[in-house]
Amino acid sequence: MLHLPTLIIVSIVMNILLGFLMLVIYRLRQQQRCFVYWSVACFVFAGAAVTASLRALIDAPLLTVYFADLLIILAPLIAVAGLREYLHYTRSFLYLRALWVCCAILLAPLHGEPLLAQLVTSIVLAGSFGYATLLLVKVPTRSVLPKLVLALLFGAHALIMIIQSSLLFTSVREGPLPSFAPLLEWILVNHLLLTTATAMVFPLLVFVSSENRLTQLANYDDLTKLFNRRAFYQQAEDHFSLSEVEENDFSALMLDLDHFKTINDQYGHAAGDACLRWVARQIRSQLREQDVAARVGGEEFAIALPGTDERAAIAIADRLLEAIGGEPFEYQGKPIHLTVSIGVIHRKTRHEALQALLIDADTALYTAKKQGRNQVVLAS
CATH class of the missing domain: 3.30.70.270 (Reverse transcriptase/Diguanylate cyclase domain)
Incomplete structure (x- = not known):
């Protein structure tokens, strides 16, 4: 069994490094803004992991529950905004920002109810990851492997959040059940692993799509789409x-x-x-x-x-x-x-x-x- 505190620390460090890597790529690749979104998403997730981990050390639910849950919701929303930016969708962050504000209002009275707050967070995450999976279908690339891997990661993440939501709903209705503790810990481990893996695949998706575009430009006549x-x-x-x-x-x-x-x-x-x-x-x-x-x-x-x-x-x-x-x-x-x-x-x-x-x-x-x-x- 993985040592959870060690995994959390490694995940935090990996996401910070990936965030800086995305910024470097942003500077090198003609300043594609999607990398800024994904960089910020990595930093936000690292911040969420830090604040959520503080629950074991301090009794400050406003910080360790409310603020941590908002950051946990914000990270995938920013990642989705990056996907929309990559696909050149207009107003890519406006509706996601509105959703996050609604979550902030909804979670505000729940910081004293960590189980209920976590249930709301899990439902929003499941929806965000499910939406990202559907969005990936529209990514224009001939090389399906990076898109398939990323869609599988988002889809698995959505499924895990659905399972967590059902467990938390039962716990909220019937009270905390000790038998759920190992399963919820397993879900947390997979959440950390999937989030880090997803961040690592983002650049691969863009690089492969760009490589296909360069191949098109090198080999095909842009007007007729025949070979040049x-x-x-x-x-x-x-x-x-x-x-x-x-x-x-x-x-x-x-x-x-x-x-x-x-x-x-x-x-x-x-x-x-x-x-x-x-x-x-x-x-x-x-x-x-x-x-x-x-x-x-x-x-x-x-x-x-x-x-x-x-x-x-x-x-x-x-x-x-x-x-x-x-x-x-x-x-x-x-x-x-x-x-x-x-x-x-x-x-x-x-x-x-x-x-x-x-x-x-x-x-x-x-x-x-x-x-x-x-x-x-x-x-x-």
Whole structure:
């Protein structure tokens, strides 16, 4: 069994250190305010643990019961405010502050009734941790592990507070029961451990989400959400090399939106951007999971087709031609007729590198342009 006084001291020290760590991170990471909230939450929890522990040393219920319970409630509320700040919710602290003020008013006459005050505190904590669990579902990150760990910690904390509330309700109604003492001590131990663990996971959640965002910026075109030029060459090169090793077919398409400058001049650049996004959606709709599509220039797209022979590549190009040019794209109620020119290449023995393959596809593309646009040309 863990020695409770030692655990309390370690928890206080850990939360103080974590509070300072959050402040350092705040200074280093472009001053993200969520770290300030989480830092203050750590300091407040450490203060709550100190004041609550003083019950064993001094008889001052106003400090050791009322003030301690207010701090215990305040710590998770500030942590939740940090989550809301991280999610860019407006007025993230206003409603939580109002809730804390209500708790302060409700607990004021209960400082002489520690069991009843603890019951109210446990109910508020259960609600706070439950709300935090639901809030985490909205955190935008592809890496689910940090979010899952944090949600499990908050969910476990909410469950423990519900159990504590039921035990305290029974004790308030029937009087203190000695058989509940070990269970309440076990709950306190887990409360300390879960609080400290939760504070340690907060930075991990932000770091992983930020890493995903950086990956998005590095690999994807922000306008169309297709791969950018750099990522396309990395992905396509891998497929090209693998097709050589396994002696599989490999084809590529170069696609260019016809008369794009005229569209920008006639309808405006916002309409041009909307056209590019629409074309990107049409491209995605016609491709398979293994295909790699990218925006590699202003209105130019490249598509790698691993495991695709010449006939299948031409069929895909024809479908793209029909999907984009078959019906007008509507922008703000105005129809804009779009067409594309496509160059198709199937790997030949002369294509020892991806770059050589794409040069031939590009040559076929410009042949399609010279021959009148809105057509597919197969590279010889």
